[in-house]
Amino acid sequence: MNIHTYEKLWLVAAMVLIVGFIATITYGSVALGITMVGDQQETVEPTELNDERFSDPRVAQVGENEYEAYVTAQMFSFQPDPIEVPEDSEVTFYVTSRDVIHSFSLVGTNVNTMVIPGEVAEMTVEFDEPEEYGVVCNEYCGPNHHNMEGMVHVVPEEEFDLTELDAEAPDEVETGDDIDVTATVENRLLDPLETTVALEIGNETFSEDVTIDGGETYETTFAIDSTQLGEGDHDWAVTVGDHTDSSTVTVVDELEDDADGETNENTDEDADGDENGTEDETGTDATENDASGGDDE
């Protein structure tokens, strides 16, 4: 075969280019250890995501600066949203779909994966600076595809926690009974959490300083004298760090119907003015449970 000299040179240059491209990619994955989305994870059932990770999509701490984020994508949202992680952390995302094919893509970065029902995408990402990243679904997933978005918040270390707060109180109490406001605080970090549980009701604030060990749950009850508040609606809010849980309690002269309220039972239980209000079932670190012993302000 007759090949012109220039054409031979061109052929050689083209081969050098091609082999060069392959070499750089090989270097990246072998020498630099860049792992790509692959088949690391077992398959799941998209219609019943009830395993430990995806039944409760969340961020979990697994090492000092290491976190895992369990994310589900579904028409037309991501869970959790926003995903909050601290700066200088290494986060491994596990992403799966409940319905059709989506993607999980951090805008302006190379954090990008397809999300396929039945498969779990795994990606480890290093975040340094605090930053807010938009998350888009970049695979068409149905008529509202363009509304499918989420956020990843990389927050300063001191602002980051994995605290879960849940506060409960009756809707109605009779004048003279105590209003028991129970706060359940879970510290999902590995390190102990020093914080203050504060209840604001009426014009008063009650608070309690606590230390909750990593992975532990603390429960406390504030017993408030309803007589002092007087009849009527009273807004209350429990605050722990940045987290707030709030509702309204109504103090009435006399409860209308005893059968009506599950709420009443609770009230009845403490009707005789159990000042301590201690229902500390899970709180292993409960140092002080008497709400009235808190710092009245």
Add this chain to the structure above:
Amino acid sequence: MTNTYIESFPAEAKVVRAAFYSSFLALAIGGLFGIVQTLHRTGYYRFMDSADYYTVLTAHGVLLAITFTIFFLVGVFTWAVTTSLDRPVEDIRFTWVWYGLMVVGTVLTAIPIFAGFTDSEMSASVLFTFYAPLQGHPLFYFGLVLFVVGTWLAGADWFRSWWAWKQEHPDERIPLPTFMVLTTTLMWYIATLGVAAAILLFLLPWSLGLVESVNPLLTRTLFWFFGHPVVYFWLMPAYMMWYIMLPKISGGKLFSDPLARVVFVLFLILSVPTGIHHQYLDPGIAEGFKFIAMTNTMFLLLPSLLTAFTVVASMEHGARQRGGTGYLGWLKALPWRDPVFAGMALAGLMFAAAGFSGMINAGMNINYLVHNTFWVVGHFHLTVGTAVALTFMAVTYWFLPQVTGKELWSRSVALGQVVLWFVGMTFMSNAMHRGGLLGIPRRTAEPQYEGFEFEAAVGSVGELDAQIALGGALLTLSLVLFFANVIGTALNSRSDDLPANEYADTLSGPSDAPLVLDNLKLWTAIAIVLVIFAYSFPLLSIIERGGLFGPELTELPVSIGPGLEYLSTTTVSTVTTAGETAIAIIAGVGS
């Protein structure tokens, strides 16, 4: 008496003309949807609901990427085989049968797509890729099958011509154009096995309710088994035009016949075992399999780089024959005022740019930055949208007189048209590439989000939108000029003064090419071995992981009506669930 194609092959010219007109009709509708999308996406003019955008996008993709390109290329291939073998098709009725089958297939596919605009239950707004669990109406899949079967029969027609010719010319080399048609057809046969399996074994039975579920990763992988080589199915006829028409129109000869054959053989063996490079980001496929696809893809650059050399060398040869001199001065001697030449040369130039963005896409790691972003849309508007489409439009100005026997309506309008396409696509595709780097996704009606904005380091998103809208407007204008010429030519009267039906001679002819290049059985065998090597383990692994028919899925027929219904039911159920949860919480507090 002229020596046009229609004079030599009047019956074949009719089929080729019918194929071209079918192709142009698809181009007209698809192009109209193109400008609708451009204006909607950029926010310049929105007259429809954003949910309808995806129906428009499905029609745009299917009509342009499948219907326009393939109807045009079956016309070109039929012309190439009959012209280069210098014999009519063996049975013109068979030729009309495959053409008819392709038309019926297109119509059946189009019905459910267009039904998406109505209140009907029927719909197929599943886009060109129809990824399960999005589900289209069975007619959509059935139409696609008929269309592909039509192309299979077309291939059989071309092979039949070649076999008949070979009986009469046992010692001759396969003429280059026929060689190109045959290798491309073989590649197409292998490639379409993937989509045939995806539709016939899984998607069609599933849409008919015969099977309960599919494995989304499996059907997606089978789609890309076909989805990547299909781009070479569009591209090969454009390459053929660059090899056999461009040198002639430049005033010279093709630089090398043997290397042209090498290039087409490389495309035959390397086009299919690369499809997984569309799935670099798919969970469930091992990195090693992706690596094999990446390597094959990189080697696929070789035939394109060789083509770049041969095409430029042939053009230079032509220019020097026309009196061009100097290192670059010869460029001025090229027939830039000829729309056929200018269109093809500009298309080739754009394809060089497309090659560079394609190299980025092929890079397994850097692909993470651009995968499924607007960048990709910019990329394929340079490849299929310019390298292929502009070449097709440019050669139309040569083909129309050949198949109609009428003079082209206006060469100046034609020249303006190809230049306008080039300029319009420069604006649009450049802005799309840049938008992709900012993370703007493809395939979305409104790339405007509530929680965040796309930040441009240079320029702004508004500026990118303006360029895209401007580009889209220029492209639309270019299309209008193109159709004016097609219609104007059809209305012309027959002319006796037309160029002859000829293609380029070669400087280095087929006698320089080793005989083994014409051994189609050998190359097909190698292609099949490479496909087995690249695909059998990934497919087995996907089936082993997810099952042949996959996990239980929620079926999601995608259309506006049911889609909204689905939405409203989810909203209702969410609200209900939320209500129930609230009640449960209250109850919990109490007890």
